[in-house]
Amino acid sequence: MKEFNVIEDFFKAKSIQRKDVIIGIGDDGAVTHIPQGQALVTTTDTLISGVHFLPDTPAHAIAQKAMAVNLSDLAAMGAEPAWISLSLSMPEVDETWLEAFSNGLQQHSKYYSVQLIGGDTVKGPLAITITAQGFVPFDQALTRSKAKPGDSLYVTGTLGDAGLGLHIAQKKCVVSNPLNQAFLLNRLNYPTPRLLVGNSLRRIASACIDISDGLIADIKHILNASQCGATIHVDKLPLSPALKESVTYSQAISYALSAGDDYELLFTVSEEQKGHLETTLANANVHATYIGQLNGSAGKLQLRQADKPYEYSAKGYEHF
Amino acid sequence: MKEFNVIEDFFKAKSIQRKDVIIGIGDDGAVTHIPQGQALVTTTDTLISGVHFLPDTPAHAIAQKAMAVNLSDLAAMGAEPAWISLSLSMPEVDETWLEAFSNGLQQHSKYYSVQLIGGDTVKGPLAITITAQGFVPFDQALTRSKAKPGDSLYVTGTLGDAGLGLHIAQKKCVVSNPLNQAFLLNRLNYPTPRLLVGNSLRRIASACIDISDGLIADIKHILNASQCGATIHVDKLPLSPALKESVTYSQAISYALSAGDDYELLFTVSEEQKGHLETTLANANVHATYIGQLNGSAGKLQLRQADKPYEYSAKGYEHF
CATH class of the missing domain: 3.30.1330.10 (PurM-like, N-terminal domain)
Known part of the structure; x- marks a missing residue:
C-alpha cells in the first residue's frame, strides 16, 4: 500500500x-x-x-x-x-x-x-x-518575554496528574482507587489544550507558556526570556483530589513541580490587569490559580512553603 | 543538554x-x-x-x-x-x-x-x-487536477540521475568515470528545488507535480486527479550525459521512468499556452523538455518508443 x-x-x-x-x-x-x-x-x-x-x-x-x-x-x-x-x-x-x-x-x-x-x-x-x-x-500574540517584576503568576487546571499517570502506566506505582487511576491515566493520555483560556488572556497576560516539561523547567523559559526571577508558593499549587489521595503530600508537590505532560498554561499578569483577568476568567467559566510572584532577580526561582524556603532539587523533563 | x-x-x-x-x-x-x-x-x-x-x-x-x-x-x-x-x-x-x-x-x-x-x-x-x-x-496555485486531454507534458532538468546515484551509494554498481560518479551522487544528495520554474509556470501550466517517487508513479497522480490519460515518448526523456555514459540506454530509460528522488517538475500546458511557456522559460533562462501528450483515457498511461508501444513493468518507489 x-x-x-x-x-x-x-x-x-x-x-x-x-x-x-x-x-x-x-x-x-x-x-x-x-x-x-x-x-x-x-x-x-x-x-x-x-x-x-x-x-x-x-x-x-x-x-x-x-x-x-x-x-x-x-x-x-x-x-x-x-x-x-x-x-x-x-x-x-x-x-x-x-x-x-x-x-x-x-x-x-x-x-x-x-x-x-x-x-x-x-x-x-x-x-x-x-x-x-x-x-x-496582529500584536496580540502571548509570548514568554514580556513578564515584569511584580507580575503575579498563575496556572490553569491542576498540576502533577500526568506525571503520576505515567508512573501508573509504567507500573512503577499502584493507585488503589480505580476512579483515581482512571482520572490520572486520562490526564496522561488525553491532555486538554487550554485554548479558551489562552484566547481569553490576549491583552491581559504579560507572558504565557504551556507546561510540557514540568513547572520548574518551563517557568525558567519565561524567567530567562523576560529577565525576571520568581517565587512560587508550593502550598498554593493546584492539586487534584486524585493526586492528593494517591500519594503523600510531598510526593504530590514533587509531581506538580517537575513532572511533565500536564499541558496547563502558566502565565503572568500585572497588578493593573488582575481585575480584568478575574472578570474574563469568570465570563469564560474557566479557572486559574495564583501560585506566586515575579521579582527582579533575573533567572532565579525560589520555592517557598508557609514562608520558609522549600528545598527541592529535581528538574523537569530532560530531552537528552 | x-x-x-x-x-x-x-x-x-x-x-x-x-x-x-x-x-x-x-x-x-x-x-x-x-x-x-x-x-x-x-x-x-x-x-x-x-x-x-x-x-x-x-x-x-x-x-x-x-x-x-x-x-x-x-x-x-x-x-x-x-x-x-x-x-x-x-x-x-x-x-x-x-x-x-x-x-x-x-x-x-x-x-x-x-x-x-x-x-x-x-x-x-x-x-x-x-x-x-x-x-x-490568490487563485494562482498550481495543482494536479486541472490538466486536460490535448495538453502537452513537460519535465524540467534530467531524469534518472538520482536513481543511479542511489545505486552507486549503495555499492550496487560502479561508475568508472569519477566526474560522472560525482555528478550522479550530487544529484542524489543535493537535489535542486525548481522554484524559479514553478513560479514562472503560474497562469501557464494546467497541472504540476514534483517527481519524488519516479515519473511513472507521479504522473499517475496528475492523471487520476485530472481524469486524463497520457502518452509518454520514452525517446524524448531528458537524460544526462553522465547517466547515458554510465549505463545502457534501456537501463537509463528505466531509471528515468521509475527511480525516485529527482525532484524535477512534471507539468502540463494547453496548446494555447505553449507560446507563453516558451517565452517565459527563455526569459527565466530555464529549460523544460516536451515528453508527451495527455488524452481522454482516464488514468491510463502509455509508453511509446519510435511510435511503437514500449514494454515496461516496474513501478515507482513504494512507501510500504
Missing part, C-alpha cells in the same frame, strides 16, 4: 472542511487563506513511541495527544487553531491501528474545528509529527 | 531574519505575517535514516535534502518559500553532526531566503521532518 492510499483511505474522508482551506489533502501542498488583520502562528511537536508515549498506548490516544500538545502551544500563544499537517512514521501499514488513529484525529479535528490539510506517511519507527497553524490578531 | 539548548545553540544564531517574521525560534510558536493578496502554501516531508537516505550520508547533505524536498513541493505549487519548521529526532546530541547539519540548513536558508521559525528536537532514531510554508497569489 502506498503513501497516497494511506492518506486518502484513512485520513482524507474523515477530514472536516473549513471554508479557509482552498486545497487540502491530495496535492503537493495545501493552500489556505489567513483572515485579514490576523497573524499566522505555527508550531511543531513530535511524539516518539517509547519516548513520549508507552508503546502500548491506544492509537486513539496517541492521535489525540499528538494533536493536543500542538494545540496547547497555540493556546499558549493566544492563538485560535485552524489547520494541522501530519507526518506519520510507522513500521508497517496496520489497518486496525490506522483506523483507530485516524478516528482519534477526526474526533479532535471536529471538536476544535481544525482541518487536516496534508501530510506524509513514511516507513520507520512509530513517530508522529504534527505542525499546527492558527491565527492571532 | 536540553531541547531548548540544541535549538538555541545550533540553529537560532544561524537563522536568517526575514521582515515578515514577528516571533521566530524561542517561544511556543512562531508568529508571521502573510502579504496581502497571497494565499499560504504548506507542505510537510519526513526523511528517515536508512529509508530515505543512507546512514552514512553527510549531515550537511541530509539537511539540504530535507529542505530541498519540501521546497520542491512548494515549487510544484508555484509558491515562493518563506519559512520552515524543523523536527529533528536523533539518538544523541552529537555536536559535530549538529554543527554540519545546521550549517547545511543555514546555507540553503540564506540561498532561498527561507527562515527557520521553530522546531522540536527529540530523542529517537535519526529522522528529519520539515514543514515548509510559502505564498502564492
Whole structure:
C-alpha cells in the first residue's frame, strides 16, 4: 500500500472542511487563506513511541495527544487553531491501528474545528509529527518575554496528574482507587489544550507558556526570556483530589513541580490587569490559580512553603 | 543538554531574519505575517535514516535534502518559500553532526531566503521532518487536477540521475568515470528545488507535480486527479550525459521512468499556452523538455518508443 492510499483511505474522508482551506489533502501542498488583520502562528511537536508515549498506548490516544500538545502551544500563544499537517512514521501499514488513529484525529479535528490539510506517511519507527497553524490578531500574540517584576503568576487546571499517570502506566506505582487511576491515566493520555483560556488572556497576560516539561523547567523559559526571577508558593499549587489521595503530600508537590505532560498554561499578569483577568476568567467559566510572584532577580526561582524556603532539587523533563 | 539548548545553540544564531517574521525560534510558536493578496502554501516531508537516505550520508547533505524536498513541493505549487519548521529526532546530541547539519540548513536558508521559525528536537532514531510554508497569489496555485486531454507534458532538468546515484551509494554498481560518479551522487544528495520554474509556470501550466517517487508513479497522480490519460515518448526523456555514459540506454530509460528522488517538475500546458511557456522559460533562462501528450483515457498511461508501444513493468518507489 502506498503513501497516497494511506492518506486518502484513512485520513482524507474523515477530514472536516473549513471554508479557509482552498486545497487540502491530495496535492503537493495545501493552500489556505489567513483572515485579514490576523497573524499566522505555527508550531511543531513530535511524539516518539517509547519516548513520549508507552508503546502500548491506544492509537486513539496517541492521535489525540499528538494533536493536543500542538494545540496547547497555540493556546499558549493566544492563538485560535485552524489547520494541522501530519507526518506519520510507522513500521508497517496496520489497518486496525490506522483506523483507530485516524478516528482519534477526526474526533479532535471536529471538536476544535481544525482541518487536516496534508501530510506524509513514511516507513520507520512509530513517530508522529504534527505542525499546527492558527491565527492571532496582529500584536496580540502571548509570548514568554514580556513578564515584569511584580507580575503575579498563575496556572490553569491542576498540576502533577500526568506525571503520576505515567508512573501508573509504567507500573512503577499502584493507585488503589480505580476512579483515581482512571482520572490520572486520562490526564496522561488525553491532555486538554487550554485554548479558551489562552484566547481569553490576549491583552491581559504579560507572558504565557504551556507546561510540557514540568513547572520548574518551563517557568525558567519565561524567567530567562523576560529577565525576571520568581517565587512560587508550593502550598498554593493546584492539586487534584486524585493526586492528593494517591500519594503523600510531598510526593504530590514533587509531581506538580517537575513532572511533565500536564499541558496547563502558566502565565503572568500585572497588578493593573488582575481585575480584568478575574472578570474574563469568570465570563469564560474557566479557572486559574495564583501560585506566586515575579521579582527582579533575573533567572532565579525560589520555592517557598508557609514562608520558609522549600528545598527541592529535581528538574523537569530532560530531552537528552 | 536540553531541547531548548540544541535549538538555541545550533540553529537560532544561524537563522536568517526575514521582515515578515514577528516571533521566530524561542517561544511556543512562531508568529508571521502573510502579504496581502497571497494565499499560504504548506507542505510537510519526513526523511528517515536508512529509508530515505543512507546512514552514512553527510549531515550537511541530509539537511539540504530535507529542505530541498519540501521546497520542491512548494515549487510544484508555484509558491515562493518563506519559512520552515524543523523536527529533528536523533539518538544523541552529537555536536559535530549538529554543527554540519545546521550549517547545511543555514546555507540553503540564506540561498532561498527561507527562515527557520521553530522546531522540536527529540530523542529517537535519526529522522528529519520539515514543514515548509510559502505564498502564492490568490487563485494562482498550481495543482494536479486541472490538466486536460490535448495538453502537452513537460519535465524540467534530467531524469534518472538520482536513481543511479542511489545505486552507486549503495555499492550496487560502479561508475568508472569519477566526474560522472560525482555528478550522479550530487544529484542524489543535493537535489535542486525548481522554484524559479514553478513560479514562472503560474497562469501557464494546467497541472504540476514534483517527481519524488519516479515519473511513472507521479504522473499517475496528475492523471487520476485530472481524469486524463497520457502518452509518454520514452525517446524524448531528458537524460544526462553522465547517466547515458554510465549505463545502457534501456537501463537509463528505466531509471528515468521509475527511480525516485529527482525532484524535477512534471507539468502540463494547453496548446494555447505553449507560446507563453516558451517565452517565459527563455526569459527565466530555464529549460523544460516536451515528453508527451495527455488524452481522454482516464488514468491510463502509455509508453511509446519510435511510435511503437514500449514494454515496461516496474513501478515507482513504494512507501510500504
